[in-house]
Amino acid sequence: MLRKVAIAAVVTAALATAAVSVSATEAHAGNRAGAVAAGAIIGLAAGAIIASQVQPRYVAPVRCHNQAVRRWNPYEHRYVVVGYRRVCY
Template sequence: MFKKIALSAVAAATLATATVAAAPSEAHAKNRAGAVAAGAIFGLAAGAIIASQAQPRYYAPVRCHYRPVTRWNPYYRQYVVVGHRKICR
């Protein structure tokens, strides 16, 4: 769900930036260094967000083992294995 929200936010911001960049005013035509720096920073941030969402997630493998189930046997006068229980982590 976060991926959809992030992608729609990036798309909206890109559209807004493209609209502002398409119609520059005369007052801001002389000094574009700040706009270029802001665009570069915004682009890097958007790229980092998209790249972090596009990576495959790592899931640890399920490790299972069998543990013996023991019961007291009065005939043998000791604990004996009567079965095994599968334990997964």
């Protein structure tokens, strides 16, 4: 997921750089309405890209417990616990 966010950030930075270069050329011409519209469109697109990448994921609860591992001990004539293993379902 971090990779997707990084890609979205790079794309946003590239689009912002393009918007700055476009707005600088249009500012000298005296027409700022086009620059504002371009900035708004690029901002909305960048926000949509980032928002689509950062979504909450459902994680199913995992139930785990430790289960005793028993082996027959012929010297004691009974089962003894020799360890534990983690069982998840």
